[in-house]
Amino acid sequence: MAYQLIEIERRDKGVTWIQIDNPPANAIGKELMQELEEAVEELTHDSKTRVVVVASKNSKIFLAGADLKGMISGSSDLVEDSIADNFIEKESARMQSCFQKFQNMPKPVIAAINGYALGGGCELALACDFRLMGGGKIGLTEVSLGLIPGAGGTQRMTQILGRAKAMEMIFLAKKIEAKEAEKIGLIHRAIDRDNFEEEVTSFSEKLAIGAVKAMGLAKKAINATDKSLSEGLKVEARAFAETFSSDEPSIGLAAFFLKQKANFLEG
Incomplete structure (x- = not known):
């Protein structure tokens, strides 16, 4: 099918790349979530796709967070506080559902992070099976805005890092580079930014030739x-x-x- 905000590229050995391309900042919104979900559905049933790589066409940003202005604006149009709270809760659940589809996909999924993955970008990466990172920084920074991660971040980061380290990362809204992220186990491998695509390709093809x-x-x-x-x-x-x-x-x-x-x- 035709996509507007992502590109699907089928490469050698059954490796398929999903390239997010939503300028200027790759912000996550309803249209992008819809396309990501449709891509998961398409590639799940594509017998030639063996491994999926989620990447970005933006050289500086993997994926930005939710459209907070739109979320606030949407809730402010609602009169009763309880209705507004329910609207925001549904928006959170919508992102959770989108990212969960990558975790449930019955094929290996790699997050190829070569730019900033903060907030929602980090949460999408956490839903992938592997995280390879070159440049940028990664972290759940919502508390610095008076918010909390709302797209699965509190749950997945705790599962991956453990309670103590997850609380440190989330409470302090830490943004860390690839080497430190690898050291604490937040990503699987910090790789050379200059050879980023080659190393991601090598890793993905190693998976693709397996069972x-x-x-x-x-x-x-x-x-x-x-x-x-x-x-x-x-x-x-x-x-x-x-x-x-x-x-x-x-x-x-x-x-x-x-x-x-x-x-x-x-x-």
């Missing part, structure tokens, strides 16, 4: 860790059984017994 169907099922089980242990184990068992519905186990096991490296890309 991506099994990765998707493992992701489903990992996502279930926020449930009770017993429920999470049930999801894992169902996902384990589902791996045998694809040809990946036969490819992997055959290669194992032949003492060869499995080639899932041609499966």
